[in-house]
Amino acid sequence: MADTAVKLAGLELANPVIPASGTFGYGQEFAELYDLNVLGSIALKGTTLAPRAGNPQPRIADCPAGMLNSVGLQNPGIDRVLSEELPKLAKFYGKPVILNIAGFSPEEFARCCAKCEGTEQIGIIELNISCPNVHRGGKNFGVSPDTAYEAMKAARAATAKPLFPKLTPNVTDIGEIACACAEAGADGLCLINTVLGMRIDLDTRHTVLANAVGGLSGPAILPVALRCVYQAYEAVKLPIIGAGGVSCAGDVIEMLLAGASAVEVGAANLQNPFACRDIIAALPGEMEKHGMESLSEIIGKAH
Numbered sequence: 001m002a003d004t005a006v007k008l009a010g011l012e013l014a015n016p017v018i019p020a021s022g023t024f025g026y027g028q029e030f031a032e033l034y035d036l037n038v039l040g041s042i043a044l045k046g047t048t049l050a051p052r053a054g055n056p057q058p059r060i061a062d063c064p065a066g067m068l069n070s071v072g073l074q075n076p077g078i079d080r081v082l083s084e085e086l087p088k089l090a091k092f093y094g095k096p097v098i099l100n101i102a103g104f105s106p107e108e109f110a111r112c113c114a115k116c117e118g119t120e121q122i123g124i125i126e127l128n129i130s131c132p133n134v135h136r137g138g139k140n141f142g143v144s145p146d147t148a149y150e151a152m153k154a155a156r157a158a159t160a161k162p163l164f165p166k167l168t169p170n171v172t173d174i175g176e177i178a179c180a181c182a183e184a185g186a187d188g189l190c191l192i193n194t195v196l197g198m199r200i201d202l203d204t205r206h207t208v209l210a211n212a213v214g215g216l217s218g219p220a221i222l223p224v225a226l227r228c229v230y231q232a233y234e235a236v237k238l239p240i241i242g243a244g245g246v247s248c249a250g251d252v253i254e255m256l257l258a259g260a261s262a263v264e265v266g267a268a269n270l271q272n273p274f275a276c277r278d279i280i281a282a283l284p285g286e287m288e289k290h291g292m293e294s295l296s297e298i299i300g301k302a303h
Contacts, residue, residue, distance in 0.1 A: 001284075002283070002284035002287040002288060002292070002293065002294075002295075003293060003294040003295065003296070004016070004280075004283050004284065004287075004295050005294075005295070005296065006040070006256075006261050006262055006295055006296050006299075007239075007261065007296065008041075008124070008188065008239055008241070008261050008262050009124060009162035009164070009187045009188050009239055010162065011041070011096055011123050011124065011162075013040035013041060013262060014038075014040060015038075015039075015040045015280050015283060015295075016040050016252060016256065016260070016261065016262040016263050016295060017039060017040050017252060017262075017263060017265060017276050017279055017280050017283075018039065018040050018041045018042065018043055018098065018241065018262055018263065018264045018265070018276075019039065019042050019043060019264065019265055019266075019269055019276050020043055020243050020264035020265060020266035020269075021043040021044060021045060021046050021098070021100035021126060021128070021166075021264075022045055022046055022069075022071065022100075022266070023265075023266045023267065023269040023270055024042060024043070024044075024045075024269055025045055026044055026045060026081075026085040026088065026089055027042055027044075027089050027092070027093055028088060028089070028092075029273075030269075030273060031092040031093070033273055033274065034274065034277050036092060036093045037093060037094060037095065038276075038277055038280055039093075039095075039276055039277075039280070040262060040280075041095060041096060041097055041098055041123065041124075041262075042089075042093060042095075042097045042098065043097075043098040043100055043126060043264055044081070044085070044089075044097055044098065044099050044100055045075055045100065046073045046075060046100045046101075046102045046128055047075050047077070047078050047081045047099060047100060047101055047102065047112065048073055048075060048077060048078065048101075048102050048103065048104075048108070048112070049077065049078055049103065049108045049111055049112055050077050051075065051076050051077035051080070052072065052073050052074055052075055052077075053072075053074060054071050054072035054073060054074030055070050055071060055072030055210060055211045056210040056211070057210060058208065058209060058210055059071050059072065059209060059210060059211065059214070061199050061208040061209055061214065063197070063199055063216065063220075064220070065218055065219045065220035066216055066217055066218025066219060066220040066221065066245075066267060067216075067217060067218050067267055067270070068197050068198070068199060068208070068209060068214035068215065068216055069194070069214050069215055069217065070209045070210070070211040070213070070214035070215070072211070073102050073128075073131075078101070078112050078115055078116075079115070081099070082115060082116070082119060086119065086121050086122075089121075090121060095123075096120075096121065096122065096123025096124070097121060097122060097123060098122075098123065098124045098125070098126050098164075099116060099122045099124075099125055099126065100126040100127075100128055100166070101113065101116075101125055101126070101127055101128065101155075102128040102130075102131045103127075103131060103151065104131055106150045106151050106153070106154035106155075107154065109127060109151050109154050109155045109158075110154040110155055110157060110158040111158070113125055113155045113158040113159040113161070113163075114158040114159060116159060116161060117158075117159050117160070117161065122161060123161075123162070124161065124162045124163075124164055124187075124188075125155070125159065125161050125162065125163050125164070126164045126165075126166050126190050126241075127151060127152065127155055127163060127164065127165040127166060128166050128193070129141040129142040129147075129148055129151050129152070129165050129166065129167070129168070129181075130142045130166065130168045130193045140168065140170075142165075142166075142167055142168040142170075142171070142177060142193070143168060143170060143171050143177075144177075145176050145177055145179070145180035146180070148165065148167075148177050148180045148181055148184075149180040149181070149183065149184045150184075151165070152165055152180070152181045152184035152185065152186055153184040153185065156184060156185035156186075162187040162188065163185070163186055163187050163188075164186065164187065164188040164189055164190045164241060165181045165186055165189060165190070166189075166190040166191065166192075166193055166243075167181070167189060167190070167191040167192060167193065167228070167232070168192065168193045169191070169192040169193065169195050169221075169224055169225070169228050169244075170195065170196050174191065174192075174228045174231055174232055174235075175231050175232060175234065175235030175236075176235075178191075178231075178232040178235045178236045178238075179235055179236055181236075182236040182237075182238055186238060187238065187239075188238045188239040188240060188241065188261075189232055189236070189238055189239075189240050189241070190240070190241040190243060190264065191225070191228050191229060191232055191240065191241075191242065191243065191244075192221070192224065192225045192228045192229075192243060192244045193215065193243075194214075194215025194216055194217045194221070194244075195215065195216045195217075195221050195224060195244075196213055196214075196215065196216070197213070197214060197215070197216035198212060198213050198214070217244070217245070217266050217267040218245060218247075218266075218267040218268075219245045219247055219267075220245065221244045221245045222244060222245030222246065222247075222251060222254075223245075224244060224245075225242060225243060225244025225245055225246075225255075226242075226244075226254060226255065226258050228244075229242045229255060229258040229259050229260050230258040230259055230302065230303070232259065233258065233259025233260075233300055233303065234259075234303065239261040239262075240259055240260045240261055241260060241261070241262045241263065241264055242255035242256075242258065242259075242260030242262070242263045242264070243263065243264035243265075243266060244266070245267075246263055246264070246265050246266070246268065246279075247265070247267075247268040247275065247279075248279060248282070249279050249282035249283045249285070249286035250286055251263075252279060252283065252286075253283075253286060253287070253290065253292070253295075253298070256295055256298050256299050256300075257298055257299075257300070257301050257302040258300075258302055259299065259300045259302075259303065260299070261296075261299055265279060283295075
């Protein structure tokens with residue numbers, strides 16, 4: 001019988017499939033469609049210290065083999081997520097979740113992490129270090145080893161929970177960023193975040209997104225994500241959550257071979273709300289097809 005179980009920073013997951021932050025909300029709408037307890041875990045919508053309305057409309061655009069988004073971290077703020085959204089989720093999902101935290105200064109990362117410390121429902125904190133650092137002229141934390149280190153170090157001092165910074169692919173050397181995060185005390189890594197992209201309307205001659213630039217996700221970025229996971233696995237000895245373009249069981253297995261211990265599914269949820277459930281159901285057959293008995297035993301075997 002195929003063994004789909006994996007371990008992730010002390011958490012035992014029945015399978016490696018996790019809905020990605022920002023594509024699954026807080027789970028409530030999906031819980032009306034199927035039992036979410038089949039999921040390995042759930043990465044919740046990106047959460048900031050203060051509530052955010054997000055970017056102006058339009059902020060979603062179609063493109064070949066994927067989509068662009070510039071939602072802008074719309075969320076009710078960490079206090080409401082902890083006091084309202086997590087208790088609601090606990091009514092229909094009984095496993096530890098991953099809380100995605102975004103901050104615009106090292107202090108904001110630290111304050112959000114500190115607020116999570118006593119919440120057992122949170123198994124892992126995922127740090128979105130693709131945010132602009134207001135103290136460094138708006139430069140994203142994740143594009144520099146120094147600023148990535150600062151954000152990670154501040155979060156590390158504020159919590160004992162496992163910390164997985166989510167890395168951006170929009171860098172020259174992702175291994176360098178991974179090493180900086182490891183040095184600052186990361187327990188694991190999540191990669192990748194979206195790839196920067198743009199569309200232009202030929203009739204209006206303006207950018208399709210109000211924010212001009214957005215994040216490209218979907219099948220188009222799977223090869224980029226696999227490359228980044230492979231390089232990060234070579235650079236550091238930390239568990240990795242692979243994300244970017246995953247839409248079928250075969251993609252999950254590719255991610256594990258590249259070095260991921262678990263996999264987040266993002267844009268596929270927006271096209272098919274049953275995507276994660278269907279991928280989990282297909283995993284044993286895909287494993288049998290390729291002569292694999294245990295997913296935990298194939299992690300990193302492409303190296």
